[in-house]
Amino acid sequence: MTSNAESLLKQGYQARRDYRYNDAKLLYAEAVSLCRSQGNQALLAQSLTRLGASERDLGEIEVSLAHYEEAVSIYRAVDDPLSLAHTIRHIGDILRESNRLNEAATGYAEALEIYRRHPGTDTLDLANTLRGFALLKAATGEKETAISLWQEAGNLYSRVDVQAGVTESERQIALLCE
Structure with a gap:
């Protein structure tokens, strides 16, 4: 039965890539339901994050947050720090x-x-987190912290050859230095 949930996740992923957000939402919701009935917590958390992303795509922000927050609780319980x-x-x-x-x-x-602190951290995941935090710090007027975060993010984006991230980092630093 787990393969059925995994199949639903794959189908949902393809629907989302094809911008069929409502279809993705339905497939992910079905995967969530199936995982709940099977008691598969790890796959349930993954299904919830995918459902949360689909809800976000559809502008259902509070519903999206609820799915992500439930997934966080599960990931804490199953000890999956990177997820x-x-x-x-x-x-x-x-x-x-x-x-x-x-x-x-x-x-x-x-x-x-x-x-x-995790040795298996993906460089792009760290860079994306720094990016979000830098945007937040800039929005709250903490320019020096934002610049430092953008510099680190830009270096990481460069390391994994994500030119869009490097360019954005440079642009944001220039704006903050004006």
Whole structure:
């Protein structure tokens, strides 16, 4: 039965890539339901994050947050620090975009702490977390901190050859230095 949930996740991923957000949402919701009935917590958390992303695509921000927050609880329980950090970062992005900056800052700080101490941290995940935190710090007027975060993010984006990230980092630093 787990393969059925995994199949639903694959189908949902393809639907989302094809910009069929409602289809993706339905497939992910079905995967969530199936995982709940099977008691597969790890796959449930993954399904919830995917469902949260689809809800976000559709502008259902509070529903999206609820799915991500449930996934965070599961990732804490199953001791999956990298998935936990990734999910917390997405919550930070949503909260920042919703101008809930204090809540977002707490999430970014936790995600960064997890990423910095875990040896298996993906460079791009760390860079993306730094990016979000830098945007937040710039929005709250903490220019020096924002510049430092952008510099680190830019170096990491360069290391993994993500030119769009390097360019954005340079542009943001220039704006903050004006």
